[in-house]
């Protein structure tokens with residue numbers, strides 16, 4: 599059996615962290631005889647510089663033809679002034695759309711070894727284990743937009759939010775199915791006290807909930823949810839929400855676990871699935887070799903589990919990450935006195951050796 603994996607390093611720390619994840623995947627391949635083949639493709643600002651587009655057709659085709667995509671990150675100040683249609687971020691948005699990746703699963707689990715790194719008190723974070731199910735190809739991200747127009751003598755811009763019932767139904771079903779395999783609770787997050795799209799979201803989720811009587815379902819407004827994540831993260835099992843709210847809440851939830859560099863994600867849908875850390879290209883630390891590769895390494899483990907169904911290899915990678923942390927190895931984002939400070943490639947090697 600052989601598997602073809604498309605690797606898209608992207609920009610900033612993208613190369614450092616995907617190099618780390620590929621090295622760990624190679625260690626798993628060696629141990630479990632998976633038959634992994636890796637093919638590298640361009641996207642983001644790097645692709646824009648080379649080809650004048652952040653998402654070459656060849657990259658899209660390669661993703662569609664492969665068994666799984668490992669994505670680093672895109673973006674950076676260098677491209678802030680380019681035509682908005684050609685910004686590096688358009689690469690990941692375009693790939694999500696092209697691959698029909700309607701659901702983004704962002705699991706937040708606080709490793710025992712990292713409890714004291716959380717900005718929250720240890721007694722609040724101990725046992726926190728939730729997954730954000732973010733709708734990924736709809737909402738305001740993909741609605742009609744206007745960069746600039748004159749309206750009553752003043753300049754304005756606008757972005758249109760819209761959601762259809764089928765779009766909400768499919769993400770809601772996935773959230774309930776996910777909850778059935780976990781602790782059986784779904785929290786749907788919206789802003790239905792203000793937004794029409796949120797009112798449609800809420801009534802659609804409530805309709806889907808009727809098909810899952812064994813799953814407890816509650817609703818929260820997004821502003822309250824943001825507060826509740828900080829007040830009592832252990833109350834959540836599955837959070838289902840739209841594209842924009844999911845983006846914001848997942849960065850907040852990530853740091854409950856100590857560092858945004860730790861959080862992986864899986865984007866699934868109609869075609870090949872894509873795996874990426876939730877963080878960005880971190881221009882402030884790019885090129886220094888100090889980025890935390892764990893979010894990407896755990897994304898690679900999700901690729902093995904969900905796309906290749908190689909459970910044992912995925913388990914081995916996750917256990918190796920836990921072991922490296924338990925033994926006290928830390929990249930600078932998580933380092934404190936008394937622990938061993940390591941850089942990206944050292945952390946990668948330590949995890950690979952423990953696979």
Ligand SMILES: NC(=O)c1ccc[n+]([C@@H]2O[C@H](COP(=O)([O-])OP(=O)(O)OC[C@H]3O[C@@H](n4cnc5c(N)ncnc54)[C@H](O)[C@@H]3O)[C@@H](O)[C@H]2O)c1
Nearest residue numbers: 671672673674859876877878879880881882883889890931
């Ligand atoms: N999926 C993606 O490709 C993606 C996701 C988010 C942001 N971005 C892009 O990345 C660029 C920078 O955005 P930002 O600064 O708002 O967010 P960011 O996630 O890149 O960085 C936020 C902060 O977290 C730190 N950080 C992030 N990942 C880290 C890691 N692995 N190890 C250690 N520290 C880490 C950074 O150093 C920075 O201080 C922007 O162009 C943005 O559009 C891309």
Ligand SMILES: CC(C)[C@H](C(=O)O)[C@@H](O)C(=O)O
Nearest residue numbers: 672673687690691845876878
């Ligand atoms: C880079 C950007 C388009 C992206 C998003 O907003 O979805 C990122 O923030 C993420 O969380 O994956």
Ligand SMILES: [Mg+2]
Nearest residue numbers: 845846849876
């Ligand atoms: Mg984000």
